[in-house]
Amino acid sequence: MTDVIVFNAGGHQVLHRVTLQHAIRMLYRNVARVREAVPGERFGPYPRPRSLELINYVYTRWVYHSTGRLPCTLSNVLRRDRFRCAYCGGPADTRDHIVPRSRGGASSWLNLVAACATCNGRKRDRTPAQAGMPLLVRPFVPSASQLSHQRG
Numbered sequence: 001m002t003d004v005i006v007f008n009a010g011g012h013q014v015l016h017r018v019t020l021q022h023a024i025r026m027l028y029r030n031v032a033r034v035r036e037a038v039p040g041e042r043f044g045p046y047p048r049p050r051s052l053e054l055i056n057y058v059y060t061r062w063v064y065h066s067t068g069r070l071p072c073t074l075s076n077v078l079r080r081d082r083f084r085c086a087y088c089g090g091p092a093d094t095r096d097h098i099v100p101r102s103r104g105g106a107s108s109w110l111n112l113v114a115a116c117a118t119c120n121g122r123k124r125d126r127t128p129a130q131a132g133m134p135l136l137v138r139p140f141v142p143s144a145s146q147l148s149h150q151r152g
């Protein structure tokens with residue numbers, strides 16, 4: 001597990017997880033600081049982060065959703081979307097960021113949909129509009145009971 005946990009400014013609210021590379025870019029751009037480092041490990045000029053804390057507090061819609069009880073893991077996103085690809089309706093086994101993470105999209109329920117590997121690969125780091133791949137579903141924040149009806 002090389003993911004780095006990103007906390008909001010203040011360090012009390014978990015926002016999402018990013019890759020180590022993404023975390024280093026955040027440090028480089030001075031949008032975050034290291035909250036907790038892996039002892040004795042470095043990544044270039046930085047201590048290798050276990051978690052980051054944003055410099056500026058963010059108030060966004062997805063922050064509220066991300067504080068809900070249900071994490072939007074791959075299996076949970078697949079269950080919410082009934083294992084159907086949001087772009088072609090076929091069997092899904094990946095999750096796609098609607099607004100790509102490289103463009104600031106969050107790993108949140110409202111920005112994640114189930115997708116098949118073909119569509120995920122075709123969309124790449126584009127929005128659905130840019131890729132010409134309209135969503136067949138509208139993402140929503142599921143309740144625990146909505147997920148428990150779907151089996152993986």
Ligand SMILES: [Zn+2]
Nearest residue numbers: 085088116119
């Ligand atoms: Zn598909």
